[in-house]
Amino acid sequence: MNIEMTKVHPPVTKECFFHVDVQGRIYVGVNHAKGILFSIYDNQSGWTQTEIPIQITYDEIALFQQCKENKYAMVYRGEDGWCLSIHTSTGKMIRSITLPLPLDIICWYLDERDLLWIGMGEESIFGDEGCECDSVYCYSLDGELVFSGIDEDLSDMCAPNICECYAIARKDGLMYVAYYPDLVIAAFDETSIKRVWVLNENSQFDFGYGQLSISREGFWLATDEHALYFVSHHVNEGMKQVKCCDISGKELHIHALKLTEKAIYAHTDTGIYQYELQ
Numbered sequence: 491m492n493i494e495m496t497k498v499h500p501p502v503t504k505e506c507f508f509h510v511d512v513q514g515r516i517y518v519g520v521n522h523a524k525g526i527l528f529s530i531y532d533n534q535s536g537w538t539q540t541e542i543p544i545q546i547t548y549d550e551i552a553l554f555q556q557c558k559e560n561k562y563a564m565v566y567r568g569e570d571g572w573c574l575s576i577h578t579s580t581g582k583m584i585r586s587i588t589l590p591l592p593l594d595i596i597c598w599y600l601d602e603r604d605l606l607w608i609g610m611g612e613e614s615i616f617g618d619e620g621c622e623c624d625s626v627y628c629y630s631l632d633g634e635l636v637f638s639g640i641d642e643d644l645s646d647m648c649a650p651n652i653c654e655c656y657a658i659a660r661k662d663g664l665m666y667v668a669y670y671p672d673l674v675i676a677a678f679d680e681t682s683i684k685r686v687w688v689l690n691e692n693s694q695f696d697f698g699y700g701q702l703s704i705s706r707e708g709f710w711l712a713t714d715e716h717a718l719y720f721v722s723h724h725v726n727e728g729m730k731q732v733k734c735c736d737i738s739g740k741e742l743h744i745h746a747l748k749l750t751e752k753a754i755y756a757h758t759d760t761g762i763y764q765y766e767l768q
Contacts, residue, residue, distance in 0.1 A: 491720060491730045494737055495756060495763035499531065502757065507548040510748040510755045511555050512602060512660075516762065519548045528554060528562075540581045553598045553606075563631055565589075565598055565606070574606070576631060587633035592623065597700065599658040601665075604631050609655025609667060625652040626667055628680075640667070640676065643683040650674050650688060657702035657711065661751055668702045668711060673721070673729070675702070675709060687725045703749035705767040710754060712747040718754070736763065 499516065502508075507519035507526070516531040525543040542554075546566050553565040561584065562577045571593065575586040594611035601607065608627045615625050628637035641652055656668040664677045664684060673689040687709075701712040708722035710732075718732040734742045734756050746757040754765040 492733045492735050492739075493718075493754070493765050494739070495734050495742065495754070495765045496737065497761045498764045499762035501759065501761050502529070504745050504759075505548070507551045507554060508746040508748065508757045509554060510750055510753075511600075512750045512752060513556075514750070514753070515556060516755070517554050519551060519554055521547050526551065526554075530556070540577075540579065542575075542577060542581050543583070544575065552595070553600060555600050557600065557604045557631060563600060563604075563606070567593070574629070574631065574633065589629065589633065591627065596655050597657050599660065601660045605629070605636060606631065607658045607660075607665065609658050609669075612654040612670075615652065615654065625655055625669070626658070637680050640678050640683060643678070644676060644686070647683060647686060649676065649683070649686045656700040659702040659704060659749070659751070661704040666702060666704060668700060668709075673711075675721075687721075687723070689721065689725050689729065701747065701749040703751065703754065703767060707768060710749055710767070712749055712754075716744040716747050718747060734763070734765070736760070 502518045503520060509517040518529045519526045524541060525545060526548060528540045529537055531537050551566045555563055557563045560579045564575050566573055570588050572589045572591055573586055574589055576584045592614040594613040595608055596611045597609040599607040606629045610625050614623055624638040624641055626640050630636055652669045654670040659666045664679055666675060666677050668675045675687045677684045703710045708720060711719045720730045720732050736742060742756055742758045744756050744758050748755040753767055756763040
């Protein structure tokens with residue numbers, strides 16, 4: 491299965507933090523003498539730059555994204571664990587919080603309500619003496635725990651239990667989590683599980699640190715190895731690997747993939763490409 495992607499920006503450096511939010515804002519972070527220098531693109535102001543004066547490297551950043559009131563939220567791995575810092579538009583730190591979470595976290599998602607969703611890894615969910623924590627957490631940007639769970643609801647539905655979260659996404663007011671074993675996708679809100687899709691047992695796949703997006707046709711999943719897969723809503727049809735091509739049909743050499751509610755973005759040797767989702 492091939493998709494034709496449109497080039498939307500010239501190339502950026504390969505060695506960088508790369509992220510795109512649902513509004514189509516692009517974030518490129520590189521190491522800088524005083525911390526991390528972010529180049530940020532939006533449709534109104536074009537490219538701007540913000541320096542975050544925290545002494546980390548770009549590969550220690552889990553998330554950097556604009557939030558409300560023209561501020562920025564950054565999640566990174568600090569000396570004492572996972573840190574959440576809030577910054578002004580010029581990069582000045584407003585506050586910093588160490589989240590009371592284990593280090594084995596697989597996925598992060600900041601939604602349009604400024605709620606930070608977190609998917610846990612297997613080592614965090616299962617300790618030496620059984621279950622140690624829930625599989626999904628949600629925090630406000632003030633560090634307040636808003637939601638945790640879905641595991642008990644899945645058990646009540648006789649759905650497969652979560653061993654490890656692959657990806658978290660949001661679509662039309664619902665949250666979605668893709669999780670192991672095999673591939674299971676659950677749609678939920680803060681009150682209950684709404685639906686569960688279980689991929690057939692013949693479709694074994696290890697997603698690593700993945701991403702998820704939902705379109706009218708089905709589910710799109712990206713791996714930490716920059717591979718893209720598609721699963722229709724009729725999950726018994728199995729999983730299809732997707733090749734990302736330019737308008738001439740040439741396959742793109744991808745450094746990073748980012749999936750949003752509206753589009754798929756590819757950071758490549760020849761530029762940043764976009765594929766709009768239905």
